[in-house]
Amino acid sequence: MLSYIIRRVLMAIPLLLGITIVSFAIMKLAPGDPASLMMDPTISPEDKARFMERYGLNDPVHIQYLKWLGAMLQGDFGTSLIRKGVPVMEMIMNRMPNTILLMVVSTLLALLISIPFGIISATRPYSKLDYTVTVTSFLGVATPNFFLGLILIMVFAVQNNWFPTGGVATLNAPFSLWDRIHHLIMPAFVLAAADMAGLTRYTRSSMMEVIKQDYMRTARAKGFKENKVIYKHGLRNGLIPVITIFGLMIPSFIGGAVIVEKIFTWPGIGLLFVDSAFQRDYPVLMGLTVISAVFVVIGNLIADILYAIFDPRIEY
């Protein structure tokens, strides 16, 4: 197992390197540069040229990349071009807790709601409850999260004032746990919604497979109670494919966070990514790319490890 993990981590290195090369190239190929954003008659062209020169933005792309890579390998992600002098890492670390909080909560929400629903619908297929869950999850899959987010803001924040329109906490108010949770509910729900639907469907079909298995019948024949049969014998096997799917969903959490953070003014790395892209803040964009790539790799690794834990047939 340990050697498998080490092998996977080593394999991730060329992958990450490839990601940085491609991202850097795309970023530089995109038209626009940070100096052109200073279109102000009171800033002279000479001053703009000096800005480009000072940050090495006139060098050939491969030189810029190698310089960046060299510094990055020494742990230096550079400083923001827009927020002059602020280290990229500091900016990302300021935002990271917000994104992690949002991701963890929405993940838990997705799991806590979808797995029980999936099981319930699998144990009572084609019942009213099953149909309700099915229809709801299809709606969940079909609704884009920006749309769901806007609807929720309109109904629950603007019209009814039950929830805040955005942000992580009430401005000018002392810290309170409830206030933080209150702000977290809508964005976490929206981020979870699409995945909830998928997870429910996967849990349902996987559990339905499992329920038909011989060992389930054997367990029942031995006189175990139905609950014990399903949750002890069935669930462990039924969840294996769900774990795979879940692992594959982790990258989409990061992607989804970009949109959800923007809609809910949630100051996480997703929002930072969008802003930096519009401002052509290259060092910040690269820092974020590396970090999200690492996240994705780790996410997949965790999924594989969980796989091994849940499925005794799998050995590495």
Added chain:
Amino acid sequence: MKLRKASWLLISLTLILSIFLTACTGNQADDPKETPGDDGKKEEEQATGPQQGGDLIIGSTGAPTVFNPLYSTDTSSSDIEGFIFDSLVSSDTEFNPTMSMAESIDISEDGLTFTAKLKQGIKWHDGEEFTADDVVFTFSIPKDPDYNGERGSAFEAMESVKKIDDYTVEFKLSKKDASFYPVSLSYYILPEHILKGVPVAELGEHEFNTKSPIGTGPFKFVEWKDGEYVKVEAFDDYFQGRPYLDTLTYKIVPDMDAMIAQIQAGDIHFAAGVPGTDIETVKSFPGVKVESGLGLSYTYLGYNQKNELFKDKKVRQAITHAIDREAIVSSVMNGDGKVAHVPESPLSFAYNEDVPKFEFDVEKAKSLLAEAGWKDSDGDGILDKDGKKFSFTVKTNQGNKVREDIVVVLQEQLKEVGIEAKPEIVEWSAFIEQISAPNWNYDALVLGWSLSTFPDQYDIFHTSQMEAGLNFVWYSNPEADKLMEEAKQILDQDEYKAAYADIYKMLAEDQPYTFLYYPNVHRVMPANLEGYVFHAKDDFYDISKWWLKQ
């Protein structure tokens, strides 16, 4: 069966509980929102004068970058700098320079020496006294060879700055510069006692700029939460009297839609730059009022004069004749603006109405185009000349609904005179890179200029600014060049106005741009905000005098 019951019970309980909890907090959250000024210090008596207290939450779609006027280049940063810092001179609602931290400013006969007398007793936020040393220190920075900010050109004419005594500073200029007084002297002053030890090369990235800016302005810096807000609080010892508002919170929102939703929900109290197309919606929100006025800017259709199509002045005039600008203002903008004829706002002292005008006249446009040799020889409805069709693209930036609509309207209107104008909408940074030096990759464009309170067209229309500067339409008129150069040396406002009257006549005649319209600006604020005075350029003009009626 048991499981089913238990799970239903659990689900319904959760739902009931969450509705109950949210309903409770929903009510609590309501109170402060509806009366943004209510901070418990409600005065019982029916006060008629200004009342102290209150927090104002200001919404902004841009995030600040750095709080140091010599290094910042974005509007959000300068908004906040305006709260924290102060300058020697500022400007009133008619853009006349007024004394701020300066007591008086004397100009020598030759116009090359400016002597500033400073007001006494002004305090920095940390209690130190403001003196001539601070002024000398601040103005020396952009002249330092190690200075690496982008504001150098504002101080080009300044040769030296020296302290005469604690409250007198003398500026020497190497050449006459009409903008020195209204522009250069309006830069915010930095504290010498804090920053004197910092090498100039490191000043732009010093933590003073982001973590602990200290100024002499009406508000003290409290906190900057990246991506969330910047908070400032009233400075008790402000030399023009403590501001009435206790705190300002400058809240950052991702876009205008979020801003409008937050205004409606009461999460934002004040917002500038709300588009005219949304203003009717905003006016219907409770507890909100909107103040509008002509902004200090104009929007234009610019022609790339490197392109053969637009080299002839007659062609440019013909296109202006073919465009119904009144219709654009009334239909695309719901009447929220005014048709423009010159690159200067009617609000400016230098504005000149008396210029050649090219009103909407399709026949005139057609005959001018015919004079220029354009006719429809193959009968396809599009003019041609020497086998080349009169067809071009009009670029504009994405995200500005009015401009996006205008390029489509232009396509329709120009079709009437046999010109094909194809709209193209490009993301902002890419757009700027494409249109400006050294690419000039466009035929025509729709864009706007925000104007300085001090009129100067040199950077935009002078021949010398074609290669690298902002004259990206490649307009060149030696006569206008000469006048613009001469105007730079004129210190008297009336003479300056006369010189610019001639410049505007020439620019209007040549039509390097079709000047489309002057837009209005709209500011949303709490219905009980008093003391607000409209200033076309400054969203937060005299903010220390604003107060909330309780």
